[in-house]
Amino acid sequence: MEGSVLATSCPASRIDSPPVIAAWAAVKYRVGRRLASSQTLRGLPASVFPLVLSHGKERRRSRETEARIHIDRKLYFNESFKRQEEEEAREAEAEISCPVDCVREVRTYAEFERVLHDAEQNNALVVVDFYNSSCGSCKYILPQFIKLCKRGCGEECAVENEKGVMFIKHNVRDEYDDLTDLARFYSIRSVPMFSFFVDGCRIEQFPTRDRQKLEQNVQLLLTRYFN
Known part of the structure; x- marks a missing residue:
């Protein structure tokens, strides 16, 4: 009808909805707890706070x-x-x-030539440890190398042990920190380097810090050349 206003139903107030009522009750509860807590603290004697x-x-x-x-x-x-x-x-x-060092130290090329000559006369294998005194791996393997020598030592612990092996060590650096003539002659580029000589000739050479590999190679060469 013209000029008339349509009546519409008014929705229920949101404040009266159950979720809002529950939330408001929770807020009032928490506020009440805080007020009670503050009042309780205000009511405590001052002597309690030092204890806390x-x-x-x-x-x-x-x-x-x-x-x-x-x-x-x-x-x-x-x-x-x-x-x-x-x-x-x-x-x-x-x-x-050892009572006597079974690993002989050689310092010059001429001294090493005499060792090779003696080994050739005695039909012995020569094992040389080329090392450097400042090398950590050299310091690690040297005690293992000495143990190999001691294993073949007799009562007197002679240099030429009963297995026919002569153990030699040589520092590749001289007092001026230069490469020695012996190290240059055998082209020693890294240490510890182990060289093996039979009848005055070098038959094998390799770097290692593995005692087991060193021992196996000594046994192999003894079997190959001296049995």
Whole structure:
């Protein structure tokens, strides 16, 4: 009908909806709890607050004590490991010590030529460890090399052992840190380098820090050339 206003049904108020009522109740509950809590704190005597502060200090001291204990424990284990390593080093040194050095040190080319001549006369295999005193791998393999020599030593621990092997070592650097004539002659480019000689001739040469490989090669050459 013209000029008339259509009546529409008014929706229910959102404030009265159940979710809104529940949320508002939760807010009032939390606010009430906070107010009660603050009133409780205001009602506590002043002597309580130092106890709370002292409790925090105790916790800090406890954490500091635990940290110090952890540091002391770490230092203790480090010192224990260091003592153990020193003891193992002393045992290794005692194990490789000989009344007479069974590994002969040669310093010149002429001296090595005499060694080769003696080996040829005695029908012996010559094993040479070309090393450098500042080389870590050389320091590692030298005790193993000495153990190979000691295995064939008799009571007197002579240089020529009972298996017919002469163990020689040579520092490839002289007192002026220059390459020695012997190292240049045999083209020693890396250390530790092990060379094997039969009848004055070099038959094999390779670098290694593996004692097992070295021992196997010595046994192989003894079987091939001296049996």
